[in-house]
Amino acid sequence: MHGVLLLDKPLGLSSNQALQKAKWLLRAEKAGHTGTLDPLATGVLPLCFGAATKFSQLHLDADKTYETTVRLGVKTRTGDAEGEVIETRPVTCSVGQVVEVLDRFTGPIEQVPPMHSALKKDGKPLYEYARDGETVEREARHVVIHELELLDMQLQGEAPQLRLRVRCSKGTYIRTLGEDIGEALGCGGHLIMLRRTATGPFDESQCTTLEALEADSEAQRVARLLPVDILLGGHTPVALDAEGAGRFLSGVRRRGNWPDQGQVAVFGPGPGAESSENEPSPRPVLLGSGHTQGGELIPGRLLSPIEIQQILETAT
Incomplete structure:
Protein backbone atom coordinates (compact mmCIF):
# COMPACT_ATOMS: atom_id res chain seq x y z
CA MET A 1 0.00 0.00 0.00
CA HIS A 2 1.74 3.15 -1.24
CA GLY A 3 0.27 6.64 -1.42
CA VAL A 4 -1.17 9.62 0.43
CA LEU A 5 -4.60 9.92 2.03
CA LEU A 6 -5.80 13.44 2.76
CA LEU A 7 -7.85 12.99 5.93
CA ASP A 8 -10.18 15.48 7.57
CA LYS A 9 -9.24 14.62 11.14
CA PRO A 10 -12.29 14.55 13.42
CA LEU A 11 -12.67 16.25 16.77
CA GLY A 12 -11.58 14.20 19.78
CA LEU A 13 -9.03 11.91 18.15
CA SER A 14 -5.28 12.40 18.33
CA SER A 15 -3.41 12.43 15.03
CA ASN A 16 -1.98 8.99 15.83
CA GLN A 17 -5.40 7.54 16.68
CA ALA A 18 -6.75 8.80 13.34
CA LEU A 19 -3.71 7.36 11.55
CA GLN A 20 -4.06 3.95 13.19
CA LYS A 21 -7.74 3.74 12.26
CA ALA A 22 -7.04 4.64 8.62
CA LYS A 23 -4.09 2.23 8.57
CA TRP A 24 -6.34 -0.60 9.77
CA LEU A 25 -9.06 0.21 7.23
CA LEU A 26 -6.50 0.22 4.39
CA ARG A 27 -4.68 -2.85 5.73
CA ALA A 28 -1.43 -0.96 5.36
CA GLU A 29 1.82 -2.12 6.94
CA LYS A 30 3.74 1.16 7.11
CA ALA A 31 2.18 4.55 7.82
CA GLY A 32 2.92 8.01 9.17
CA HIS A 33 1.39 11.50 9.28
CA THR A 34 2.78 14.91 8.36
CA GLY A 35 2.25 17.30 11.24
CA THR A 36 0.34 16.67 14.45
CA LEU A 37 -3.11 18.07 15.21
CA ASP A 38 -4.33 18.21 18.82
CA PRO A 39 -7.41 16.12 19.72
CA LEU A 40 -9.45 19.35 19.96
CA ALA A 41 -8.37 20.39 16.44
CA THR A 42 -9.90 19.21 13.16
CA GLY A 43 -8.94 19.43 9.53
CA VAL A 44 -6.31 18.57 6.94
CA LEU A 45 -4.02 15.72 8.01
CA PRO A 46 -2.05 14.07 5.18
CA LEU A 47 -1.44 10.40 5.97
CA CYS A 48 1.45 8.65 4.20
CA PHE A 49 1.50 4.93 3.48
CA GLY A 50 4.35 2.70 2.35
CA ALA A 51 6.88 4.47 0.14
CA ALA A 52 5.18 7.85 0.78
CA THR A 53 6.54 7.83 4.36
CA LYS A 54 10.01 8.45 2.89
CA PHE A 55 8.90 11.95 1.84
CA SER A 56 6.60 12.89 4.72
CA GLN A 57 9.23 15.24 6.22
CA LEU A 58 8.74 17.56 3.25
CA HIS A 59 5.24 18.41 4.46
CA LEU A 60 6.16 18.74 8.09
CA ASP A 61 8.02 21.83 6.84
CA ALA A 62 5.12 23.19 4.75
CA ASP A 63 3.23 26.41 5.50
CA LYS A 64 -0.17 25.79 7.07
CA THR A 65 -3.49 27.64 7.23
CA TYR A 66 -5.86 27.54 10.21
CA GLU A 67 -9.19 28.99 11.28
CA THR A 68 -9.49 29.49 15.00
CA THR A 69 -11.69 31.12 17.62
CA VAL A 70 -10.04 32.83 20.60
CA ARG A 71 -12.24 33.22 23.68
CA LEU A 72 -11.18 36.46 25.32
CA GLY A 73 -11.08 37.16 29.05
CA VAL A 74 -10.41 33.58 30.17
CA LYS A 75 -7.02 31.86 30.47
CA THR A 76 -6.66 28.10 30.82
CA ARG A 77 -3.74 25.95 31.87
CA THR A 78 -3.33 24.41 28.42
CA GLY A 79 -4.23 27.42 26.28
CA ASP A 80 -7.32 25.69 24.92
CA ALA A 81 -10.75 24.53 26.06
CA GLU A 82 -9.34 21.26 27.43
CA GLY A 83 -7.50 22.91 30.32
CA GLU A 84 -8.80 24.19 33.63
CA VAL A 85 -9.52 27.90 33.97
CA ILE A 86 -6.68 29.66 35.80
CA GLU A 87 -7.66 33.32 35.37
CA THR A 88 -10.55 35.53 34.25
CA ARG A 89 -10.37 39.21 33.36
CA PRO A 90 -12.80 41.77 31.92
CA VAL A 91 -12.61 42.48 28.20
CA THR A 92 -12.30 46.23 27.69
CA CYS A 93 -10.42 46.46 24.38
CA SER A 94 -11.75 48.39 21.39
CA VAL A 95 -12.03 47.40 17.74
CA GLY A 96 -9.07 49.65 16.97
CA GLN A 97 -6.93 47.91 19.58
CA VAL A 98 -7.79 44.52 18.11
CA VAL A 99 -6.74 45.65 14.62
CA GLU A 100 -3.49 47.14 15.97
CA VAL A 101 -2.61 43.99 17.93
CA LEU A 102 -3.28 41.71 14.95
CA ASP A 103 -0.99 43.88 12.83
CA ARG A 104 1.67 43.52 15.52
CA PHE A 105 1.50 39.72 15.30
CA THR A 106 1.75 39.62 11.50
CA GLY A 107 5.16 38.85 9.97
CA PRO A 108 8.22 37.37 11.70
CA ILE A 109 7.57 36.89 15.44
CA GLU A 110 9.03 34.95 18.34
CA GLN A 111 7.05 32.35 20.28
CA VAL A 112 7.82 30.51 23.49
CA PRO A 113 6.51 26.93 22.96
CA PRO A 114 3.69 25.95 25.35
CA MET A 115 4.34 23.53 28.20
CA HIS A 116 1.49 21.37 26.91
CA SER A 117 3.28 20.34 23.70
CA ALA A 118 5.23 17.37 22.36
CA LEU A 119 8.43 19.40 22.04
CA LYS A 120 11.20 17.69 24.00
CA LYS A 121 13.48 19.04 26.70
CA ASP A 122 16.34 16.72 27.77
CA GLY A 123 14.65 13.89 25.88
CA LYS A 124 11.31 14.29 27.69
CA PRO A 125 8.15 15.84 26.12
CA LEU A 126 7.15 19.16 27.67
CA TYR A 127 3.63 17.88 28.38
CA GLU A 128 5.10 15.28 30.76
CA TYR A 129 6.74 18.05 32.81
CA ALA A 130 3.42 19.92 32.75
CA ARG A 131 1.52 16.88 34.02
CA ASP A 132 3.93 16.74 36.96
CA GLY A 133 3.26 20.40 37.70
CA GLU A 134 6.70 21.51 36.48
CA THR A 135 7.49 24.47 34.27
CA VAL A 136 10.82 24.33 32.47
CA GLU A 137 12.76 26.99 30.60
CA ARG A 138 11.97 27.09 26.85
CA GLU A 139 13.79 29.05 24.20
CA ALA A 140 11.74 31.36 22.00
CA ARG A 141 11.41 30.19 18.40
CA HIS A 142 11.33 32.28 15.24
CA VAL A 143 8.16 31.73 13.19
CA VAL A 144 6.39 33.73 10.48
CA ILE A 145 2.72 34.68 10.42
CA HIS A 146 2.20 35.27 6.70
CA GLU A 147 -1.44 36.33 7.08
CA LEU A 148 -3.61 37.06 10.11
CA GLU A 149 -7.16 37.83 9.02
CA LEU A 150 -10.00 38.85 11.31
CA LEU A 151 -13.07 36.87 10.19
CA ASP A 152 -15.45 37.89 12.97
CA MET A 153 -15.33 39.71 16.28
CA GLN A 154 -17.51 39.94 19.38
CA LEU A 155 -16.19 42.13 22.18
CA GLN A 156 -19.41 42.37 24.23
CA GLY A 157 -21.64 39.81 25.93
CA GLU A 158 -20.96 36.68 27.96
CA ALA A 159 -18.44 35.13 25.54
CA PRO A 160 -16.30 37.79 23.84
CA GLN A 161 -14.20 36.25 21.10
CA LEU A 162 -12.21 36.69 17.90
CA ARG A 163 -12.46 34.40 14.89
CA LEU A 164 -9.23 34.40 12.88
CA ARG A 165 -7.65 32.88 9.79
CA VAL A 166 -3.91 32.29 10.15
CA ARG A 167 -1.44 31.32 7.44
CA CYS A 168 1.88 30.54 9.08
CA SER A 169 5.26 28.85 8.82
CA LYS A 170 6.12 25.46 10.27
CA GLY A 171 6.55 25.31 14.03
CA THR A 172 3.86 27.91 14.81
CA TYR A 173 1.72 27.14 17.86
CA ILE A 174 -1.75 28.59 17.28
CA ARG A 175 -2.61 28.10 20.96
CA THR A 176 0.35 30.27 21.90
CA LEU A 177 -0.63 32.84 19.26
CA GLY A 178 -4.14 33.01 20.72
CA GLU A 179 -2.82 33.39 24.26
CA ASP A 180 -0.32 36.08 23.20
CA ILE A 181 -3.00 38.06 21.35
CA GLY A 182 -5.22 37.88 24.46
CA GLU A 183 -2.36 39.13 26.64
CA ALA A 184 -1.60 41.98 24.23
CA LEU A 185 -5.27 43.00 24.49
CA GLY A 186 -4.98 43.04 28.28
CA CYS A 187 -7.58 40.36 28.97
CA GLY A 188 -5.96 36.99 28.22
CA GLY A 189 -7.58 34.28 26.13
CA HIS A 190 -7.63 30.67 25.02
CA LEU A 191 -8.64 28.70 21.93
CA ILE A 192 -12.11 27.22 21.81
CA MET A 193 -11.90 26.07 18.16
CA LEU A 194 -9.06 25.17 15.82
CA ARG A 195 -9.30 23.84 12.29
CA ARG A 196 -6.47 23.34 9.81
CA THR A 197 -7.83 24.24 6.38
CA ALA A 198 -4.65 23.74 4.34
CA THR A 199 -1.12 22.38 4.55
CA GLY A 200 1.26 23.05 1.68
CA PRO A 201 -0.66 22.48 -1.58
CA PHE A 202 -3.43 20.43 0.08
CA ASP A 203 -6.70 21.92 1.35
CA GLU A 204 -9.84 20.72 3.08
CA SER A 205 -11.82 20.37 -0.19
CA GLN A 206 -9.57 17.41 -1.12
CA CYS A 207 -10.03 15.53 2.16
CA THR A 208 -12.04 12.48 3.06
CA THR A 209 -13.41 11.49 6.47
CA LEU A 210 -13.00 8.32 8.50
CA GLU A 211 -16.75 7.77 8.21
CA ALA A 212 -16.54 7.83 4.40
CA LEU A 213 -13.54 5.52 4.49
CA GLU A 214 -15.43 3.06 6.71
CA ALA A 215 -18.39 3.05 4.32
CA ASP A 216 -16.17 2.35 1.28
CA SER A 217 -15.37 -1.02 -0.20
CA GLU A 218 -11.75 -2.10 -0.05
CA ALA A 219 -11.22 -1.06 -3.68
CA GLN A 220 -12.79 2.35 -3.06
CA ARG A 221 -10.49 2.95 -0.09
CA VAL A 222 -7.42 2.20 -2.18
CA ALA A 223 -8.76 4.47 -4.95
CA ARG A 224 -8.76 7.41 -2.50
CA LEU A 225 -4.96 7.25 -2.21
CA LEU A 226 -3.05 9.91 -4.09
CA PRO A 227 0.22 8.81 -5.77
CA VAL A 228 3.47 9.10 -3.83
CA ASP A 229 4.86 11.77 -6.18
CA ILE A 230 2.09 14.17 -5.06
CA LEU A 231 4.43 14.92 -2.14
CA LEU A 232 7.12 16.10 -4.56
CA GLY A 233 5.08 18.78 -6.31
Whole structure:
Protein backbone atom coordinates (compact mmCIF):
# COMPACT_ATOMS: atom_id res chain seq x y z
CA MET A 1 0.00 0.00 0.00
CA HIS A 2 1.74 3.15 -1.24
CA GLY A 3 0.27 6.64 -1.42
CA VAL A 4 -1.17 9.62 0.43
CA LEU A 5 -4.60 9.92 2.03
CA LEU A 6 -5.80 13.44 2.76
CA LEU A 7 -7.85 12.99 5.93
CA ASP A 8 -10.18 15.48 7.57
CA LYS A 9 -9.24 14.62 11.14
CA PRO A 10 -12.29 14.55 13.42
CA LEU A 11 -12.67 16.25 16.77
CA GLY A 12 -11.58 14.20 19.78
CA LEU A 13 -9.03 11.91 18.15
CA SER A 14 -5.28 12.40 18.33
CA SER A 15 -3.41 12.43 15.03
CA ASN A 16 -1.98 8.99 15.83
CA GLN A 17 -5.40 7.54 16.68
CA ALA A 18 -6.75 8.80 13.34
CA LEU A 19 -3.71 7.36 11.55
CA GLN A 20 -4.06 3.95 13.19
CA LYS A 21 -7.74 3.74 12.26
CA ALA A 22 -7.04 4.64 8.62
CA LYS A 23 -4.09 2.23 8.57
CA TRP A 24 -6.34 -0.60 9.77
CA LEU A 25 -9.06 0.21 7.23
CA LEU A 26 -6.50 0.22 4.39
CA ARG A 27 -4.68 -2.85 5.73
CA ALA A 28 -1.43 -0.96 5.36
CA GLU A 29 1.82 -2.12 6.94
CA LYS A 30 3.74 1.16 7.11
CA ALA A 31 2.18 4.55 7.82
CA GLY A 32 2.92 8.01 9.17
CA HIS A 33 1.39 11.50 9.28
CA THR A 34 2.78 14.91 8.36
CA GLY A 35 2.25 17.30 11.24
CA THR A 36 0.34 16.67 14.45
CA LEU A 37 -3.11 18.07 15.21
CA ASP A 38 -4.33 18.21 18.82
CA PRO A 39 -7.41 16.12 19.72
CA LEU A 40 -9.45 19.35 19.96
CA ALA A 41 -8.37 20.39 16.44
CA THR A 42 -9.90 19.21 13.16
CA GLY A 43 -8.94 19.43 9.53
CA VAL A 44 -6.31 18.57 6.94
CA LEU A 45 -4.02 15.72 8.01
CA PRO A 46 -2.05 14.07 5.18
CA LEU A 47 -1.44 10.40 5.97
CA CYS A 48 1.45 8.65 4.20
CA PHE A 49 1.50 4.93 3.48
CA GLY A 50 4.35 2.70 2.35
CA ALA A 51 6.88 4.47 0.14
CA ALA A 52 5.18 7.85 0.78
CA THR A 53 6.54 7.83 4.36
CA LYS A 54 10.01 8.45 2.89
CA PHE A 55 8.90 11.95 1.84
CA SER A 56 6.60 12.89 4.72
CA GLN A 57 9.23 15.24 6.22
CA LEU A 58 8.74 17.56 3.25
CA HIS A 59 5.24 18.41 4.46
CA LEU A 60 6.16 18.74 8.09
CA ASP A 61 8.02 21.83 6.84
CA ALA A 62 5.12 23.19 4.75
CA ASP A 63 3.23 26.41 5.50
CA LYS A 64 -0.17 25.79 7.07
CA THR A 65 -3.49 27.64 7.23
CA TYR A 66 -5.86 27.54 10.21
CA GLU A 67 -9.19 28.99 11.28
CA THR A 68 -9.49 29.49 15.00
CA THR A 69 -11.69 31.12 17.62
CA VAL A 70 -10.04 32.83 20.60
CA ARG A 71 -12.24 33.22 23.68
CA LEU A 72 -11.18 36.46 25.32
CA GLY A 73 -11.08 37.16 29.05
CA VAL A 74 -10.41 33.58 30.17
CA LYS A 75 -7.02 31.86 30.47
CA THR A 76 -6.66 28.10 30.82
CA ARG A 77 -3.74 25.95 31.87
CA THR A 78 -3.33 24.41 28.42
CA GLY A 79 -4.23 27.42 26.28
CA ASP A 80 -7.32 25.69 24.92
CA ALA A 81 -10.75 24.53 26.06
CA GLU A 82 -9.34 21.26 27.43
CA GLY A 83 -7.50 22.91 30.32
CA GLU A 84 -8.80 24.19 33.63
CA VAL A 85 -9.52 27.90 33.97
CA ILE A 86 -6.68 29.66 35.80
CA GLU A 87 -7.66 33.32 35.37
CA THR A 88 -10.55 35.53 34.25
CA ARG A 89 -10.37 39.21 33.36
CA PRO A 90 -12.80 41.77 31.92
CA VAL A 91 -12.61 42.48 28.20
CA THR A 92 -12.30 46.23 27.69
CA CYS A 93 -10.42 46.46 24.38
CA SER A 94 -11.75 48.39 21.39
CA VAL A 95 -12.03 47.40 17.74
CA GLY A 96 -9.07 49.65 16.97
CA GLN A 97 -6.93 47.91 19.58
CA VAL A 98 -7.79 44.52 18.11
CA VAL A 99 -6.74 45.65 14.62
CA GLU A 100 -3.49 47.14 15.97
CA VAL A 101 -2.61 43.99 17.93
CA LEU A 102 -3.28 41.71 14.95
CA ASP A 103 -0.99 43.88 12.83
CA ARG A 104 1.67 43.52 15.52
CA PHE A 105 1.50 39.72 15.30
CA THR A 106 1.75 39.62 11.50
CA GLY A 107 5.16 38.85 9.97
CA PRO A 108 8.22 37.37 11.70
CA ILE A 109 7.57 36.89 15.44
CA GLU A 110 9.03 34.95 18.34
CA GLN A 111 7.05 32.35 20.28
CA VAL A 112 7.82 30.51 23.49
CA PRO A 113 6.51 26.93 22.96
CA PRO A 114 3.69 25.95 25.35
CA MET A 115 4.34 23.53 28.20
CA HIS A 116 1.49 21.37 26.91
CA SER A 117 3.28 20.34 23.70
CA ALA A 118 5.23 17.37 22.36
CA LEU A 119 8.43 19.40 22.04
CA LYS A 120 11.20 17.69 24.00
CA LYS A 121 13.48 19.04 26.70
CA ASP A 122 16.34 16.72 27.77
CA GLY A 123 14.65 13.89 25.88
CA LYS A 124 11.31 14.29 27.69
CA PRO A 125 8.15 15.84 26.12
CA LEU A 126 7.15 19.16 27.67
CA TYR A 127 3.63 17.88 28.38
CA GLU A 128 5.10 15.28 30.76
CA TYR A 129 6.74 18.05 32.81
CA ALA A 130 3.42 19.92 32.75
CA ARG A 131 1.52 16.88 34.02
CA ASP A 132 3.93 16.74 36.96
CA GLY A 133 3.26 20.40 37.70
CA GLU A 134 6.70 21.51 36.48
CA THR A 135 7.49 24.47 34.27
CA VAL A 136 10.82 24.33 32.47
CA GLU A 137 12.76 26.99 30.60
CA ARG A 138 11.97 27.09 26.85
CA GLU A 139 13.79 29.05 24.20
CA ALA A 140 11.74 31.36 22.00
CA ARG A 141 11.41 30.19 18.40
CA HIS A 142 11.33 32.28 15.24
CA VAL A 143 8.16 31.73 13.19
CA VAL A 144 6.39 33.73 10.48
CA ILE A 145 2.72 34.68 10.42
CA HIS A 146 2.20 35.27 6.70
CA GLU A 147 -1.44 36.33 7.08
CA LEU A 148 -3.61 37.06 10.11
CA GLU A 149 -7.16 37.83 9.02
CA LEU A 150 -10.00 38.85 11.31
CA LEU A 151 -13.07 36.87 10.19
CA ASP A 152 -15.45 37.89 12.97
CA MET A 153 -15.33 39.71 16.28
CA GLN A 154 -17.51 39.94 19.38
CA LEU A 155 -16.19 42.13 22.18
CA GLN A 156 -19.41 42.37 24.23
CA GLY A 157 -21.64 39.81 25.93
CA GLU A 158 -20.96 36.68 27.96
CA ALA A 159 -18.44 35.13 25.54
CA PRO A 160 -16.30 37.79 23.84
CA GLN A 161 -14.20 36.25 21.10
CA LEU A 162 -12.21 36.69 17.90
CA ARG A 163 -12.46 34.40 14.89
CA LEU A 164 -9.23 34.40 12.88
CA ARG A 165 -7.65 32.88 9.79
CA VAL A 166 -3.91 32.29 10.15
CA ARG A 167 -1.44 31.32 7.44
CA CYS A 168 1.88 30.54 9.08
CA SER A 169 5.26 28.85 8.82
CA LYS A 170 6.12 25.46 10.27
CA GLY A 171 6.55 25.31 14.03
CA THR A 172 3.86 27.91 14.81
CA TYR A 173 1.72 27.14 17.86
CA ILE A 174 -1.75 28.59 17.28
CA ARG A 175 -2.61 28.10 20.96
CA THR A 176 0.35 30.27 21.90
CA LEU A 177 -0.63 32.84 19.26
CA GLY A 178 -4.14 33.01 20.72
CA GLU A 179 -2.82 33.39 24.26
CA ASP A 180 -0.32 36.08 23.20
CA ILE A 181 -3.00 38.06 21.35
CA GLY A 182 -5.22 37.88 24.46
CA GLU A 183 -2.36 39.13 26.64
CA ALA A 184 -1.60 41.98 24.23
CA LEU A 185 -5.27 43.00 24.49
CA GLY A 186 -4.98 43.04 28.28
CA CYS A 187 -7.58 40.36 28.97
CA GLY A 188 -5.96 36.99 28.22
CA GLY A 189 -7.58 34.28 26.13
CA HIS A 190 -7.63 30.67 25.02
CA LEU A 191 -8.64 28.70 21.93
CA ILE A 192 -12.11 27.22 21.81
CA MET A 193 -11.90 26.07 18.16
CA LEU A 194 -9.06 25.17 15.82
CA ARG A 195 -9.30 23.84 12.29
CA ARG A 196 -6.47 23.34 9.81
CA THR A 197 -7.83 24.24 6.38
CA ALA A 198 -4.65 23.74 4.34
CA THR A 199 -1.12 22.38 4.55
CA GLY A 200 1.26 23.05 1.68
CA PRO A 201 -0.66 22.48 -1.58
CA PHE A 202 -3.43 20.43 0.08
CA ASP A 203 -6.70 21.92 1.35
CA GLU A 204 -9.84 20.72 3.08
CA SER A 205 -11.82 20.37 -0.19
CA GLN A 206 -9.57 17.41 -1.12
CA CYS A 207 -10.03 15.53 2.16
CA THR A 208 -12.04 12.48 3.06
CA THR A 209 -13.41 11.49 6.47
CA LEU A 210 -13.00 8.32 8.50
CA GLU A 211 -16.75 7.77 8.21
CA ALA A 212 -16.54 7.83 4.40
CA LEU A 213 -13.54 5.52 4.49
CA GLU A 214 -15.43 3.06 6.71
CA ALA A 215 -18.39 3.05 4.32
CA ASP A 216 -16.17 2.35 1.28
CA SER A 217 -15.37 -1.02 -0.20
CA GLU A 218 -11.75 -2.10 -0.05
CA ALA A 219 -11.22 -1.06 -3.68
CA GLN A 220 -12.79 2.35 -3.06
CA ARG A 221 -10.49 2.95 -0.09
CA VAL A 222 -7.42 2.20 -2.18
CA ALA A 223 -8.76 4.47 -4.95
CA ARG A 224 -8.76 7.41 -2.50
CA LEU A 225 -4.96 7.25 -2.21
CA LEU A 226 -3.05 9.91 -4.09
CA PRO A 227 0.22 8.81 -5.77
CA VAL A 228 3.47 9.10 -3.83
CA ASP A 229 4.86 11.77 -6.18
CA ILE A 230 2.09 14.17 -5.06
CA LEU A 231 4.43 14.92 -2.14
CA LEU A 232 7.12 16.10 -4.56
CA GLY A 233 5.08 18.78 -6.31
CA GLY A 234 7.74 21.44 -5.74
CA HIS A 235 10.52 19.28 -7.19
CA THR A 236 11.87 19.56 -10.74
CA PRO A 237 11.13 16.32 -12.65
CA VAL A 238 14.03 14.37 -14.16
CA ALA A 239 13.49 11.39 -16.48
CA LEU A 240 15.95 8.51 -16.87
CA ASP A 241 16.14 5.62 -19.30
CA ALA A 242 16.21 1.99 -18.14
CA GLU A 243 20.00 1.86 -17.70
CA GLY A 244 20.11 5.21 -15.88
CA ALA A 245 17.19 4.19 -13.66
CA GLY A 246 18.95 1.01 -12.60
CA ARG A 247 22.12 2.86 -11.67
CA PHE A 248 20.21 5.62 -9.88
CA LEU A 249 18.36 3.03 -7.77
CA SER A 250 21.76 1.57 -6.84
CA GLY A 251 22.76 4.97 -5.45
CA VAL A 252 25.14 5.75 -8.31
CA ARG A 253 25.48 9.35 -9.49
CA ARG A 254 24.56 10.01 -13.12
CA ARG A 255 26.12 12.58 -15.45
CA GLY A 256 23.87 14.62 -17.69
CA ASN A 257 22.91 17.99 -19.07
CA TRP A 258 21.03 19.10 -15.95
CA PRO A 259 21.17 22.60 -14.47
CA ASP A 260 21.77 22.84 -10.73
CA GLN A 261 18.54 22.09 -8.85
CA GLY A 262 18.22 21.67 -5.09
CA GLN A 263 15.23 19.33 -5.32
CA VAL A 264 14.44 16.93 -8.16
CA ALA A 265 11.91 14.10 -8.50
CA VAL A 266 13.39 11.28 -10.56
CA PHE A 267 11.22 9.13 -12.84
CA GLY A 268 12.06 6.17 -15.00
CA PRO A 269 10.95 2.68 -16.03
CA GLY A 270 10.54 0.14 -13.28
CA PRO A 271 13.28 -2.36 -12.36
CA GLY A 272 14.12 -4.78 -15.14
CA ALA A 273 12.03 -2.86 -17.68
CA GLU A 274 13.34 -2.71 -21.21
CA SER A 275 11.97 -1.15 -24.37
CA SER A 276 12.53 -2.03 -28.02
CA GLU A 277 11.57 -0.66 -31.42
CA ASN A 278 8.50 -2.92 -31.49
CA GLU A 279 7.35 -2.24 -27.93
CA PRO A 280 6.39 1.05 -26.35
CA SER A 281 8.62 2.45 -23.60
CA PRO A 282 7.52 1.35 -20.14
CA ARG A 283 5.36 3.85 -18.27
CA PRO A 284 7.59 6.01 -16.04
CA VAL A 285 7.29 5.64 -12.30
CA LEU A 286 8.75 7.59 -9.40
CA LEU A 287 12.20 6.27 -8.47
CA GLY A 288 13.05 8.75 -5.73
CA SER A 289 14.34 12.24 -5.05
CA GLY A 290 17.73 13.90 -5.25
CA HIS A 291 19.47 17.02 -6.49
CA THR A 292 21.57 18.06 -9.45
CA GLN A 293 24.90 19.84 -9.16
CA GLY A 294 27.74 20.36 -11.62
CA GLY A 295 26.03 18.22 -14.26
CA GLU A 296 25.53 15.30 -11.87
CA LEU A 297 22.30 13.76 -10.62
CA ILE A 298 22.91 12.89 -6.96
CA PRO A 299 20.50 10.37 -5.38
CA GLY A 300 18.64 11.28 -2.18
CA ARG A 301 15.64 9.28 -0.94
CA LEU A 302 15.14 6.16 -3.07
CA LEU A 303 12.24 3.79 -3.52
CA SER A 304 13.12 0.10 -3.38
CA PRO A 305 12.59 -2.12 -6.46
CA ILE A 306 9.87 -3.97 -4.55
CA GLU A 307 8.02 -0.71 -3.76
CA ILE A 308 8.23 0.39 -7.41
CA GLN A 309 6.93 -2.95 -8.63
CA GLN A 310 4.02 -2.83 -6.18
CA ILE A 311 3.12 0.70 -7.30
CA LEU A 312 3.15 -0.42 -10.95
CA GLU A 313 0.99 -3.45 -10.18
CA THR A 314 -1.54 -1.36 -8.24
CA ALA A 315 -1.79 1.16 -11.08
CA THR A 316 -2.55 -1.44 -13.75
